[in-house]
Amino acid sequence: DQQVKQNSPSLSVQEGRISILNCDYTNSMFDYFLWYKKYPAEGPTFLISISSIKDKNEDGRFTVFLNKSAKHLSLHIVPSQPGDSAVYFCAAITYGGSQGNLIFGKGTKLSVKP
Amino acid sequence: DAGITQSPRHKVTETGTPVTLRCHQTENHRYMYWYRQDPGHGLRLIHYSYGVKDTDKGEVSDGYSVSRSKTEDFLLTLESATSSQTSVYFCAISVSLTGASNQPQHFGDGTRLSIL
Numbered sequence: 001d002q003q004v005k006q007n008s009p010s011l012s013v014q015e016g017r018i019s020i021l022n023c024d025y026t027n028s029m030f031d032y033f034l035w036y037k038k039y040p041a042e043g044p045t046f047l048i049s050i051s052s053i054k055d056k057n058e059d060g061r062f063t064v065f066l067n068k069s070a071k072h073l074s075l076h077i078v079p080s081q082p083g084d085s086a087v088y089f090c091a092a093i094t095y096g097g098s099q100g101n102l103i104f105g106k107g108t109k110l111s112v113k114p
Numbered sequence: 115d116a117g118i119t120q121s122p123r124h125k126v127t128e129t130g131t132p133v134t135l136r137c138h139q140t141e142n143h144r145y146m147y148w149y150r151q152d153p154g155h156g157l158r159l160i161h162y163s164y165g166v167k168d169t170d171k172g173e174v175s176d177g178y179s180v181s182r183s184k185t186e187d188f189l190l191t192l193e194s195a196t197s198s199q200t201s202v203y204f205c206a207i208s209v210s211l212t213g214a215s216n217q218p219q220h221f222g223d224g225t226r227l228s229i230l
């Protein structure tokens with residue numbers, strides 16, 4: 001049973017446009033969500049996170065939106081740059097839970113074309 | 115830079131042989147993790163440690179053991195490697211003192227393991 005779902009394996013966007021990466025979850029006990037970015041031959045890098053008590057968190061070009069009623073979150077990248085081309089993982093955890101309980105989605109490969 | 119070094123970075127071995135992967139950190143963080151990444155599966159937790167000699171199982175722990183005799187080193191052992199354990203293995207640390215959920219994990223660059 002997949003608790004964190006990234007249903008789009010890949011996404012292609014033109015440079016300068018908006019990239020929207022989506023993530024759905026099934027466990028209503030999740031209340032902290034994180035996005036990681038991964039380049040080939042490197043480890044994942046933390047990008048941005050959001051607590052369930054918020055519906056939006058912004059950091060520069062990156063914004064994460066959370067819709068708890070729909071159990072859906074999205075990562076917006078504006079404007080997209082070629083250097084953003086990577087695999088993006090959504091992850092979730094229950095509040096106060098051990099980080100041994102961090103659950104990852106399968107990832108979405110973003111390609112930003114010049 | 116979270117000061118995480120994984121070794122080896124690449125390894126090819128044969129089915130049935132023992133394999134040990136090492137994760138070394140330089141900042142004395144309490145929490146350390148081992149994940150595997152496979153196509154179509156994202157990252158899955160194998161084992162984690164919350165202190166010296168304190169470890170616990172993750173989602174896909176069968177066929178793996180771990181040891182942590184020093185704060186800075188977390189070892190992952192495949193006692194008898196199988197082809198299904200061909201994967202990319204990532205070590206991670208948490209900067210949280212308690213492993214709390216609101217602190218992100220930081221990852222090493224991975225070990226690509228091929229079992230023939």
